[in-house]
Amino acid sequence: MNQEEKNKFEVGDKVYTKLKPKVEMIVRKYYAGIYYCYYAVEPDKKELALFERELV
Secondary structure (H helix, E strand, O other), X not given: OOOXXXXXXXXXXXXXXXXXXXXXXXXXXXXXXXXXXXXXXXXXXXXXXXXXXXXX
């Protein structure tokens, strides 16, 4: 990864998917170009692995 490249979202940021823009999610981890997010309202629900292009 180039030092000039930065993640668009940081750990702890609130994000939304393009498919479900009303469902709030929180970034738990970023690794190898994938954001691992959990549901803000239902943190016990299975988390999602998403690419940056899928998030708003």
